[in-house]
Amino acid sequence: MKSNVAEKKGGQPLYEEVAGRLALMVREGTFRPGEKVPSIRAMSQRLKVSINTVKTAYGLLEDRRVIEARPQSGYYVCARLPAIPREPDVRRPLLNAAAVEAGEMVSRIMRDVNDPERVQFGAAIPDPAILPSEKLGRIMAAEVRRAKGHGTGYAMGSGLPKLRHQIARHMLKAGVTLAADEILITSGASEGVSLAMKVLCRPGDTVVTGAPVYFNFLQLFRELGLKVLEVPSSPVDGIHLDALERALSRNRVSACLQVTNFNNPLGVSLSEEKKKDLVALLARYQVPLVEDDINGDIAFDGRRPGVCKAYDKSGMVILCSSFSKTLAPGYRVGWMVSGRFRERMQRLKMVSSLATALPPQLAVAEFLANGGYEHHLRGLGRTCAQRVAAMGEMVGETFPEGTRVTRPWGGFTLWVEMPQAVDSMKLYAAVEPMGITVAPGALFSIGDTYQHYLRLNAAAFTPETRWALKAVGDAARELV
Amino acid sequence: MKSNVAEKKGGQPLYEEVAGRLALMVREGTFRPGEKVPSIRAMSQRLKVSINTVKTAYGLLEDRRVIEARPQSGYYVCARLPAIPREPDVRRPLLNAAAVEAGEMVSRIMRDVNDPERVQFGAAIPDPAILPSEKLGRIMAAEVRRAKGHGTGYAMGSGLPKLRHQIARHMLKAGVTLAADEILITSGASEGVSLAMKVLCRPGDTVVTGAPVYFNFLQLFRELGLKVLEVPSSPVDGIHLDALERALSRNRVSACLQVTNFNNPLGVSLSEEKKKDLVALLARYQVPLVEDDINGDIAFDGRRPGVCKAYDKSGMVILCSSFSKTLAPGYRVGWMVSGRFRERMQRLKMVSSLATALPPQLAVAEFLANGGYEHHLRGLGRTCAQRVAAMGEMVGETFPEGTRVTRPWGGFTLWVEMPQAVDSMKLYAAVEPMGITVAPGALFSIGDTYQHYLRLNAAAFTPETRWALKAVGDAARELV
Structure with missing residues (x-):
């Protein structure tokens, strides 16, 4: 058995390979400075190589000052790592905006969410400071304790019944x-939308959606091999139904996806009248509607708008939502x-992920039942209203002349139209090194209509974001 | 706006429809006996129908004694519900075993997991009593508190770094x-396997796997429109490599999936030698291996077996695992x-579910780092060894003569071969009304080789499961 991997790989001696792999684990932080590494005997058993290898x-790693032996104790990662030449950080190479593919840029924007040092205008994430994180955590702890062994169990089938009842009441x-x-x-509205598209479409099928469209939907279409028809939408009244009808009459469409x-x-938001018309139009063409209502709970005036699903007579509307924007993205x-x-x-769903994690379901269900969700939503709506208004105003003051910005009645994103000359991919690249992430308009369409647009996450508005927004505006002015 | 849904639907008066929908919500328990229902005014605003409707x-529902008015207070669900004729429970109709499709039976078996009143020989779930549920819950609470607002945030990209480091160390x-x-x-090993198959295969492609095979994999293949080649496996040394090679040489295969x-x-378990040979064989045919190692941590003798991934020189092995069997399924x-x-x-992964829930990641990472995972695994392995042995022995005593049962060295399932005459679908149907769920062998193959086999979850062995196992044995004897 010892001989299994004890061969030379590609001419490199085996001890070099073992040393290299271990050095990598140290460099990545899997074993940290001062920590003990497995003994020679243990390592030999685990990797099934000889003690001598x-x-x-380990001798090589000592020479290179990656690890050190301590008498009667074993080997430890050196407290001060030598200057091992680091590999370039593949996650953030210098950026040639033009050469970056949309998919790669979307990945960067989403990954930036995890970097607390960055100003997050990019992804549409809520401000953690106004989410009831501690209360939710306390509730989760109590619920898991109450559920005893069942708190680690599966919530098979459709998910936690209590949560489903609470959602029915809320809706x-x-x-x-x-x-x-x-x-x-x-697992979030994302999984719902993704399951829906997978069930409704085969690779090569065509789907229709209003444009501009949330960039992750375009990524989803790409991964599933779907063609997309973009129907123009207006910031005033949403998707153009006559254009949609033309698209439906001329193409074989498998699904319509719409926020x-x-x-x-x-x-x-679509007016109630328009929601009804949209449902009727799609039903006439026998096209299922995938309705994403993820922001529906964040109404600035506290008036919860309706959903297309309410007008669905034939079971053709698939409604997806989540608590990612209102309670806890993670x-x-x-x-x-x-x-x-x-x-x-x-x-x-069952073959894709078996079930959804239970402890978060327990927490959200109890929060909806007794945590004051309605009260929280009223505060959230008011706060978002103030921040969206303030940021919109500041865009007007600091961005190039001719810039226009939406005035939404809910949610927390702004859609900014800059002068034609401002390439938002270049703007992304200009502010990226300052620790600012924005979402270039080009990501929101397969065409090139929105090259000079920008989506801004307005969830947080602090002195830091004010400074950052001014920096984006200044950079935009330089691109005119 | 009031007129939107205030139309007759299919000839039924609107008030009847509103009454019917509300009665359904009461019947399902969304509004419970004694609870207040929304006021007439609120309901009128929400459903956008007139106050009069x-x-x-509500008048109808009062007549039918579903709700009652209380002076100066509003309407409440009647404390004692009248005998509304219940719809048949579609989740558990009487069973004509022959007529039930495999997919439907798999759904039942998985759903039974949530029923604490049933004896769970069906799904391969660990015994909650020997999982560190309370400790994990405490750790999760502490970690979420420590993470503050970030505990509700996304773990974008590849997931929580601390957890990934701990997995690297453990492996x-x-x-x-x-x-x-x-x-x-x-989200569990399930999501890993499912992502792998989706990336590696297109509908119509052929995959190869050892048989018998975990039934949810067959369901996955079906959902993805894949053809499956089953290569015989032995309970003594696993998948037959010569048969696999024949299958590879005669078919265009997109992936091999193997536990x-x-x-x-x-x-x-495959021997280390065989693992190496399997990797080499598949590499020769340029077929990626999807390796499921979900039970690898549950070794009866405490000796953690290796993985095929260790012999992977060309990056063609995709290794999937989880903590669902050792720490917390849910x-x-x-x-x-x-x-x-x-x-x-x-x-x-990003377009399918964006990210994996964060609080469970925080809990598992800290449990691996400081919770005594190794110690827990030793106890788990010992306990499972005892239970698997005891249950195997009892199968020998109570099942029909000629029954054979595996003697595994890890995990907690038994594979039982009964006399040819025993149809395990009928056996399922015979014990199902007694509150006992078993997994019929027929589910573990697309062919009919395993009609007289049974998989038993041996994770728990209590007086109750002893009684139940005897009942299964008795029922099997009657089917000989």
Whole structure:
């Protein structure tokens, strides 16, 4: 058995390889300065190489001052690492904006979310400071304790019943009566939308959506091999139904995906009349509607808009939402109601991820039941209203002349139209080294209509974001 | 706006529809006996129907004794519900075993997991009583508190770095050096396997796997439209490599999926030599291996077996695992390492569910770092060894003569071969009404080789499971 990997690989002696792998684990921080590493005997057993190979490898690492022996104790990572030449950080190479593909840029923008040092105008994430994080954490702890062993168990089938009941009650405010049994808990609204597109479409199919459109939807279409028809949408009244009808009459369309309330990125909600018309139009063409209502709970005036699902007579509307924007992005608690496609969604969910994590479901269910969700939403709506207004105003003051900006009634993103000359990919590259992430308009369409647009996350508005927004405006002026 | 839904639907008066929807919400328990329901005015605003429509609907519900008015207070669900004729419970109709499709039966078996009243021989779930549920819950609470606002945030990209470091350290014991950067956190091993199959295969493609095979993999293949080649596996030494080579030489195969350690359902591990040969054979045919190592940590003798990934020279092995069998099924914390396919896995993960829930990651990472995971595994392995042995013995005593049962060295499932005459689908149907769930062998193959086999979850062995196992044995005797 010892001989299994004890061969030369590509001419490199085995002890060099073992040393190299261990050095990498040290460099990455898997073993940290001052920490003990496995003994020679243990390492030999684990990697199934001889004691001598490990001895030689450890000797090399001692010479290179990666590890050091301590008498009667073993080997430790050197407290002060020598200047091992670092590999270039592949996660943030210097940026040639023009050469970066949309998918790669989307990945950067999403990854930047984890960097607390950056100003996050890029992703549409809520401000952690106004989320009830501690309360939710306390509730989760109490609920998991109360559930005892079952707190680690699976919530199979459709998800935690208590949570589904709470969602059904809550959604009465959106004018829709949902049976708890119709609701499937998902890992965020993302999983719901993704399951829906997978069930409704085959590779090569065509889907239709209003444009500009949330960039991760375009990435999803690309991964699934779907063609996309973009129907123009206005920041005033949303998707143009006559253009949609033309698209439907001329193409074989498998699904329509639309954010119906406080749309991302436009901020606009469809009027109730228009929601009804949209449902009727799609039903006439037998095209299912995937309705994303993720921002529906963040209404500035506290008036919860309705959902298309309320007008669905034929089970063709699939409604997806989540608590990622209102309670806790990282809890990944979303839900979907899929009308006549329900059985297939459940089956695909089961083979894709078996079930949704239970502790976050326990926490959100109890928060909805007794945590004051309504009260929290009123505060959230008011705060977002103030910040969106203030940031919109500041865009007017600091961006190049001729810049226009949306005035949404909910959510927390702004859609900014700059003068034609401002290439937002270049703007991204200009502010990126300052620790500022923005979302270039080009990402929101497969065409080139929005090259001079920008989506701004207005969830936080602090002295730091004010400074950063001014820096973006200054950079934009230089690009005119 | 009031007129939107205030139309007759299919001839039924609107007040009847409103009354019916509300009655359903009461029947399902969304509004419970004694609870207040929304006022007439609120309901009228929410559903956008007239006050009069709601008044008439509430009047009907009063007549039917679903709700009652209380003076100066509003309407409440009647404390004692009248005998509304219940719809048949679609989740558990009487069972005609022959008529039930495999997919439907798998759904039942998985759903039964949530029923604490049932004896769970069906799904391969660990016994909650020997999982460190309370400790994990405490750790999660502390970690979420410590993370403050960030505890609700996204863990974008590949998942929580601390968790990835801990996994890399832990997997040294399996003889493989993983860089933390290679590891992608997934929602259980299920999501890893599912992402892998989606990236590697297109609908219509052929995959190969050892048979018998974990039934959810067959469901996954079906959902993805894949054809499957089943290569015979033995409970003594696992998948037959010569048969695999024949299959590879005669077919265009997109991927091989295999549980390499304490295989589900056989319980067998591939020897290190065989792992190496399997990797080499597949590399020769340029077929990626999706390696599921979900049971690898549950070794009865405490000796952690290796993984195929350790012999992977070309980045063609995708290793998937999780903590669902050892720590907490419902936390949904799994991980994958995908070699040369890494970028595509990450992209697909991002569009499929954006990220994995953070609080469970925080808990598992800290448990691995300081919670005594190794100590826990030793106890878990010993306990499972005793229970698997005891249950295997009892199968020998109570099942029909000629029954054979595996003797695994890890995991907690038994694979039982009964006399040919015993149809395990009928056996399922015979014990189901007694509150006992078993997994019929027929589910573990697309062919009919295993009609008289059974997989038993041996994770728990109590007086109750002893009684239940005897009942299964008795029922099997009657079917001979």
